[in-house]
Amino acid sequence: MDHVDRILAQWQRERPDLDISAMGLLGRFTRLRNHIGREIEKTFAERGLTSASFDVLAALRRSGPPFQLSPGDLLATTMVSSGTMTNRIDQLEKQGLVQRLDNPDDRRGVIIALTPEGLERVDEAATAHVTNQHRVVASLAPDEREALDALLRKLLATFE
Amino acid sequence: MDHVDRILAQWQRERPDLDISAMGLLGRFTRLRNHIGREIEKTFAERGLTSASFDVLAALRRSGPPFQLSPGDLLATTMVSSGTMTNRIDQLEKQGLVQRLDNPDDRRGVIIALTPEGLERVDEAATAHVTNQHRVVASLAPDEREALDALLRKLLATFE
DNA sequence: CGACGATATCTTGACGTCAAGATAATATCG
DNA sequence: CGATATTATCTTGACGTCAAGATATCGTCG
Numbered sequence: 156m157d158h159v160d161r162i163l164a165q166w167q168r169e170r171p172d173l174d175i176s177a178m179g180l181l182g183r184f185t186r187l188r189n190h191i192g193r194e195i196e197k198t199f200a201e202r203g204l205t206s207a208s209f210d211v212l213a214a215l216r217r218s219g220p221p222f223q224l225s226p227g228d229l230l231a232t233t234m235v236s237s238g239t240m241t242n243r244i245d246q247l248e249k250q251g252l253v254q255r256l257d258n259p260d261d262r263r264g265v266i267i268a269l270t271p272e273g274l275e276r277v278d279e280a281a282t283a284h285v286t287n288q289h290r291v292v293a294s295l296a297p298d299e300r301e302a303l304d305a306l307l308r309k310l311l312a313t314f315e
Numbered sequence: 316m317d318h319v320d321r322i323l324a325q326w327q328r329e330r331p332d333l334d335i336s337a338m339g340l341l342g343r344f345t346r347l348r349n350h351i352g353r354e355i356e357k358t359f360a361e362r363g364l365t366s367a368s369f370d371v372l373a374a375l376r377r378s379g380p381p382f383q384l385s386p387g388d389l390l391a392t393t394m395v396s397s398g399t400m401t402n403r404i405d406q407l408e409k410q411g412l413v414q415r416l417d418n419p420d421d422r423r424g425v426i427i428a429l430t431p432e433g434l435e436r437v438d439e440a441a442t443a444h445v446t447n448q449h450r451v452v453a454s455l456a457p458d459e460r461e462a463l464d465a466l467l468r469k470l471l472a473t474f475e
Numbered sequence: 476c477g478a479c480g481a482t483a484t485c486t487t488g489a490c491g492t493c494a495a496g497a498t499a500a501t502a503t504c505g
Numbered sequence: 506c507g508a509t510a511t512t513a514t515c516t517t518g519a520c521g522t523c524a525a526g527a528t529a530t531c532g533t534c535g
Contacts, residue, residue, distance in 0.1 A: 165377035190474035217325035
């Protein structure tokens with residue numbers, strides 16, 4: 156009987172006409188997302204980053220040398236709007252972690268490049284982040300983590 | 316080989332020192348959350364609501380007649396800060412869906428009450444919402460939904 | 476009864492996000 | 506070649522959220 160069960164019991168009492176058999180799953184999903192999101196955010200905050208800024212730095216880092224991508228490339232991996240990406244890049248540029256370079260092949264476009272400090276910061280943050288990720292899912296046994304991953308993969312496939 | 320697998324492959328190539336075995340699960344979790352969140356939001360938007368406003372109306376609705384709770388009660392179920400709750404109530408009050416009443420037992424406090432229109436709107440939205448919830452998880456078989464719910468429950472128990 | 480720590484709610488200021496639209500450059504096609 | 510559609514990025518304005526602190530009231534304990 157967790158928090159979500161209590162919510163379901165209230166709905167059952169007040170609106171017995173509703174089929175709430177999917178509500179528990181989605182309610183737990185949402186609450187879990189809030190908890191996990193906050194845990195992840197803490198680790199980044201200790202290093203002057205946010206999930207948002209790490210997402211951008213990480214995309215540049217894992218693309219390999221020379222650690223450069225266009226805003227359009229970054230958009231394709233991060234599930235945010237173009238306005239949000241502009242804003243994220245602005246913030247990272249102010250912090251000196253990325254740089255906007257002219258795109259020699261297309262004068263409409265720019266190239267976002269990790270600075271040496273950006274590279275250092277994202278590598279350090281990535282190390283801490285993966286450790287933290289393990290901590291967050293530590294209460295599940297390895298086979299449970301695998302089962303959960305498989306189910307999430309199947310459901311995610313509906314959307315992408 | 317989904318989007319997350321490609322990200323993992325990049326990390327593996329660039330940072331083979333990292334143990335990324337938890338990253339796939341959490342990456343899929345986050346992406347899924349974005350997709351599902353947007354689907355849910357659409358249903359509410361068609362009815363002039365948001366997930367945020369529905370959360371508040373729903374808490375009042377499922378508490379049963381007379382559909383009244385204090386802001387503190389609402390805070391306890393919704394995982395947001397007090398400032399956020401004040402803002403949510405302000406918006407709902409402007410829309411005429413809730414009303415702030417004096418709390419006769421405690422002059423520091425107020426009571427948030429669903430208006431007749433608020434009751435009608437939340438009942439209609441709840442009906443549409445549960446239907447939409449089923450649609451969102453329809454790609455999983457019943458036993459898979461149950462397995463997923465059980466795993467989320469176990470993981471959520473770590474945090475609450 | 477009166478002081479003082481707890482409690483309930485609200486205020487403020489800073490961010491991050493989005494949708495819609497603006498701007499500038501490129502690509503296509505008659 | 507020139508007109509027109511398309512593309513890449515940025516701008517604008519509106520929200521929702523949070524942390525930190527303000528305000529007013531309550532409860533307790535000497």
